[in-house]
Amino acid sequence: MANTAELTVDGKSYSFPTLEGTEHEKAFDISNLRDQTGYVTLDRGYKNTGATKSAITFLDGELGILQYRGYSIEDLAAKASFLEVAYLLIYGELPTKEEFNTFETAIRRHTLVNEDMRKIFDGFPVNAHPMGVLSSLVSAMSAFYPDLQGGSDEDKTDLHIIRLLAKIPTIATWSYKRSLGHPMNYPKNQLDYIPNFLNMMFSLPVEDYKVDPVVAEALNVLLILHADHEQNCSTSTVRLVGSSQANIYSSISAGISALWGPLHGGANQEVIEMLEDIKADGGDVSKYVEMAKNAKTTGFRLFGFGHRVYKNFDPRAKIIKKAADDVLSKLGVNDPVLEIAKGLEEAALHDDYFVSRKLYPNVDFYSGIIYRALGIPTNMFTVLFAIGRLPGWIAQWKEMREQKEPIGRPRQIYTGATLREFKPLDQR
Ligand code: SDX
Numbered sequence: 001m002a003n004t005a006e007l008t009v010d011g012k013s014y015s016f017p018t019l020e021g022t023e024h025e026k027a028f029d030i031s032n033l034r035d036q037t038g039y040v041t042l043d044r045g046y047k048n049t050g051a052t053k054s055a056i057t058f059l060d061g062e063l064g065i066l067q068y069r070g071y072s073i074e075d076l077a078a079k080a081s082f083l084e085v086a087y088l089l090i091y092g093e094l095p096t097k098e099e100f101n102t103f104e105t106a107i108r109r110h111t112l113v114n115e116d117m118r119k120i121f122d123g124f125p126v127n128a129h130p131m132g133v134l135s136s137l138v139s140a141m142s143a144f145y146p147d148l149q150g151g152s153d154e155d156k157t158d159l160h161i162i163r164l165l166a167k168i169p170t171i172a173t174w175s176y177k178r179s180l181g182h183p184m185n186y187p188k189n190q191l192d193y194i195p196n197f198l199n200m201m202f203s204l205p206v207e208d209y210k211v212d213p214v215v216a217e218a219l220n221v222l223l224i225l226h227a228d229h230e231q232n233c234s235t236s237t238v239r240l241v242g243s244s245q246a247n248i249y250s251s252i253s254a255g256i257s258a259l260w261g262p263l264h265g266g267a268n269q270e271v272i273e274m275l276e277d278i279k280a281d282g283g284d285v286s287k288y289v290e291m292a293k294n295a296k297t298t299g300f301r302l303f304g305f306g307h308r309v310y311k312n313f314d315p316r317a318k319i320i321k322k323a324a325d326d327v328l329s330k331l332g333v334n335d336p337v338l339e340i341a342k343g344l345e346e347a348a349l350h351d352d353y354f355v356s357r358k359l360y361p362n363v364d365f366y367s368g369i370i371y372r373a374l375g376i377p378t379n380m381f382t383v384l385f386a387i388g389r390l391p392g393w394i395a396q397w398k399e400m401r402e403q404k405e406p407i408g409r410p411r412q413i414y415t416g417a418t419l420r421e422f423k424p425l426d427q428r
Contacts, residue, residue, distance in 0.1 A: 009037055023058050025050075040411040047308065050231075052239070052405060056089060056395050057230045061309035066316065068228055069093070077319050082223040083107070083193050086165060086391035089228050090398060103162075104193070110166035111187035111196065114144045117171070121178055130175040130383045131260040137171045138164070139253035147247070157401075160248050161394050168390055169193070172383045173200035194219050197387070202375060215374045218327045219384075222367060225316040226385050228392025232308075234258040234265065238393045239400045240408040248397055255393045256386050262303070265364075265385040270303035272368035272378050275337040278344070283336075285344040293353040304341075304365030305348060311358035320366040324373075333373040341366060 004015040005028045014036050017029045027050050034040050043049045058067045066073040069088050076085055080094075087095040087103050095103060120140055124133055145163060147156060174184040177200075185200040195211040198219070203209030229235065238255035242248070259265035278288055291300040307314055324338055345361055348354040364385075371381050 007037070009039060012037075021053070023060070034411070040413070042413055045308070046236075051236060051408070052231070052400070052403070054230065054396065054399060055092070056399060057228045057392070059230055059309060061307070061311050064310060064312040064315050064318075066229070073225065073315055074319065077221050077224050080224060081193075082220050082227070082388075083165075085224045085227050086394075089391045089395040090161060106162045107166045107193065108189045110162050111170050111189070113167050113170050113174070117141075117144065118174070118184070121174060121184075124175075124178075126179050126181070128175070128179075129260075130172065130179070130380055131256060131266075131386070133175040134168070134172055134383055134386060135253045135256040135260070138168065138249055138256060140249075141167070142247050142249035145249070157248070157398065161398070164248070164252060164390060164394060169197040169387055170200060172380070172387060173197065175383075176201060176377065176380055194223070212331075214327065214330045218323060218370055218374060221319070221323055222370060222384065223388040225319060225363065225367075226388025228389070228395060231396075232264070233261070234389065235393055235396050238397050239405070242397045242400055243405055243408040245407075248394070251397050252390070252393055255389075259386055259389065260382060265382045265389070267303045267362070267364040268368045268371070268381040268385060269378050271341075271364050272337065272372060272381070274303050275340050275344075275368075278340055279337055283340055283343075285340060285347045288344065289347045289351055289354075292348075293351070302344070302348065302359075304361055305354070306357070306359040307362045310360060310362065313360045314362040316363040317361040317365055320363065320370065321361070324366050324369050327370050328373050331373055335369060335373060338366075338369050341369060 003018040005018050007014045007016065016033065018026060019029055020026050030041065041049070056069065058070075059065060068076060068085060069092055071080075071088065071094075076088075080088075083104055084094060084100060087100065091099075117137060117140060120137060121133070124136075141163065145160065170187050177184045183205060185203055187196050187200060191199055191211075194216045198211050198216060199209055231239075234255040237258040238251045241254040242251040262270045274288075278285060281287070288300070288302070291298040292302040292305075295301055321342075327333075328335060328338060345365070348359065354360075367385075368378070368381050371384055372378070376384060
């Protein structure tokens with residue numbers, strides 16, 4: 001028997017159906033709430049509000065569980081390639097060898113960016129933040145790839161998906177190379193996805209560049225860990241923009257902009273800058289823990305800590321923390337901020353302010369330490385997050401379209417002035 005939730009308001013009782021997902025998450029279906037009761041709900045930041053049903057990613061914040069299409073993040077990070085995970089998120093199943101070869105070959109053949117897009121680069125100051133450049137260039141892709149003539153919607157969408165996955169690493173590296181005054185590198189079709197990205201990032205015409213397999217493997221894990229995270233801020237942005245029938249490039253561009261915020265994907269850059277400040281200030285982590293506890297007066301926040309959903313360890317942070325030790329020792333890198341990060345974690349997790357608020361390290365707390373060891377500059381950290389999150393944004397946008405979700409349009413509670421008469425200027 002379908003369950004119902006009873007609501008009594010203004011002396012009247014109402015019933016609303018409840019539903020339960022495959023992982024036993026429960027919801028009240030309030031699709032008819034306003035029609036039935038005249039009330040809307042208020043839920044700032046959507047902390048208690050489900051925006052959709054989705055079959056892509058499941059996470060359990062209390063238990064620290066994360067699964068993409070039913071596969072554990074631990075399994076995928078240890079055994080899969082990033083493009084396999086991209087295919088899994090977007091098409092719902094791990095690809096067969098044939099499906100993977102077709103997918104990977106299509107991506108290889110679309111890595112070139114229209115030369116006219118390089119002219120857009122020239123309009124940016126060389127010190128422009130690469131997230132702003134990336135968001136602008138991805139939006140510009142809608143001008144270069146308007147709706148394909150003919151072909152079914154699936155063919156159109158599949159080609160746009162390939163173009164995004166293929167060209168975003170190229171665009172990302174170009175903003176970095178331009179900021180250094182180095183020549184922008186072209187993709188090489190003989191290289192795999194991640195080595196191609198590393199080659200475009202670091203190779204110079206004056207010497208051969210050899211991809212370090214340790215670096216490539218570390219990046220493979222990091223991109224997988226960032227690939228999707230159900231209805232987070234930037235993914236919800238992609239879905240909301242796409243719900244108006246805006247094209248996929250504009251939707252993804254909006255997601256990149258949302259991710260840039262320091263409370264979201266921009267936190268990985270903030271974490272390293274915070275750790276560097278603590279190092280420069282003598283490395284006294286307890287001083288910064290106290291500052292974070294008095295955030296209302298100090299305005300200081302411990303970046304990389306806390307999460308809207310995880311009230312336990314972020315499973316990605318656990319994997320990244322272990323990988324940080326492993327990668328840095330393999331690369332022979334001794335980065336003092338890693339020890340500061342561990343000290344900060346230790347101090348915070350033994351302090352009631354953090355324990356009572358269930359504030360644990362999140363995905364951004366250790367990721368920057370590995371990116372830095374790989375030679376990635378700090379202002380490119382969030383770009384790496386975007387490259388990782390791209391398949392998730394695409395998968396969620398595609399699911400939203402296939403489910404024919406209605407245009408997103410939340411309600412509000414108005415608290416402004418009630419009706420009043422206009423007074424001409426000379427009477428004010
Ligand atoms: C990502 O949603 C996702 O899935 C995102 C993400 C993904 O993969 O897409 O996981 C990626 O964005 C990770 C989060 C990266 N952001 C940061 O590291 C920034 C620092 N963290 C916070 O700003 C905060 O924890 C949020 C934004 C992540 C979550 O904010 P919430 O859920 O709105 O929680 P809140 O701000 O209401 O905090 C609750 C309490 C407050 O104290 P009180 O008002 O109860 O006294 O905890 C405190 C906050 O002041 N608090 C912190 C803190 N985070 C929360 N205090 C000190 N340092 C922090 N980092």
